[in-house]
Amino acid sequence: MAKCSTCSTLVNKNNPGLQCSKCKKWIHGKCASLSAEQLNVLFLTKSVEWQCKTCVGKTKPTRLSCILPDNEEEETYEAEETGTDRDTKMMLQEIKNEVQTTIRRELKREIQTVIREELQRSLQFFSDKIDDYEKTQKETTEKNCFNGQTTA
Incomplete structure (x- = not known):
């Protein structure tokens, strides 16, 4: 089995x-x-x-x-075969709709994850750039202060 x-x-x-x-x-x-x-x-x-x-x-x-x-009523399937096409189409449409909904939901989730990760990387990149700028600014200020004190 x-x-x-x-x-x-x-x-x-x-x-x-x-x-x-x-x-x-x-x-x-x-x-x-x-x-x-x-x-x-x-x-x-x-x-x-x-x-x-x-x-x-x-x-x-x-x-x-x-x-x-x-199924206890196997004969029912044979008797209902003419209506089976209609029922089959309805069931297939339901399955199709469920699959489409699931795919859309999964795609949306994946897209959100990718966007979130990319935004996180961009945010980190710009945060690092700001830190570098602040460090350079501080070093420049300290250098200017040091040069100003030694020449005075």
């Missing part, structure tokens, strides 16, 4: 999960913030390939693998 790379417990029908199409690690749906319904939509949609947060955006993925919970 596969172990969840997030919580290290088994991925099975009681604790369903999916495999990252890039790094091949298994992750529980709950650990990946996916509902059972979202897992089912991902499983039923042949053209969807899922990647874990670590791998998102790195390279082109391969095929999705899933372990899903046992």
Whole structure:
């Protein structure tokens, strides 16, 4: 059995999960913030390939693998397949929106970090320049005072 790379417990029908199409690690749906319904939509949609947060955006993925919970009403899926396309599109849109929101939040955080670090470097640079200027000014003043006292 596969172990969840997030919580290290088994991925099975009681604790369903999916495999990252890039790094091949298994992750529980709950650990990946996916509902059972979202897992089912991902499983039923042949053209969807899922990647874990670590791998998102790195390279082109391969095929999705899933372990899903046992459903008591398996016939329901067959009866609802005509509505599945609409549901699938809605779920994919929700997933897309969640991914976009997460990416935006992470990019914003990274940009803020870079800006903060650059501002810190600039501040330190100018602080050092001011210190150098003050030191030079003090040395010049002391030199002028010393020269003024010895010549008088």
